[in-house]
Amino acid sequence: MTIEAHLATLEKKHGALEQELHSALIQPSMKDQDIADIKRRKLRLKDEIEKLRSSSH
Template sequence: MTIEAHLATLEKKHGALEQELHAAMNQPSIEDEMISDIKRRKLRIRDEIERLRSSTH
């Protein structure tokens, strides 16, 4: 897999997590721990995207 393809995959995952987070925050029955987990996963993906982008420049 090329770096560009990997970046595209990570960006899709990040977008999906953003939608999942938005949906979870609109449900009063969702526990804070679940929301925190989604945020952590988003952050890890964002960090990986930034690392890949900086390594290609």
């Protein structure tokens, strides 16, 4: 897989987590721990995306 394809995949996953987070925030039954988990996963993806972008330049 090329770096560009990998970046596209990671960005797609990041967008999906953004949607999941938005849905979780509007659901009053969602636990704070579950929301924190989504945020952590999103941050890890963002870090990986940034790392790939900086290494590809």
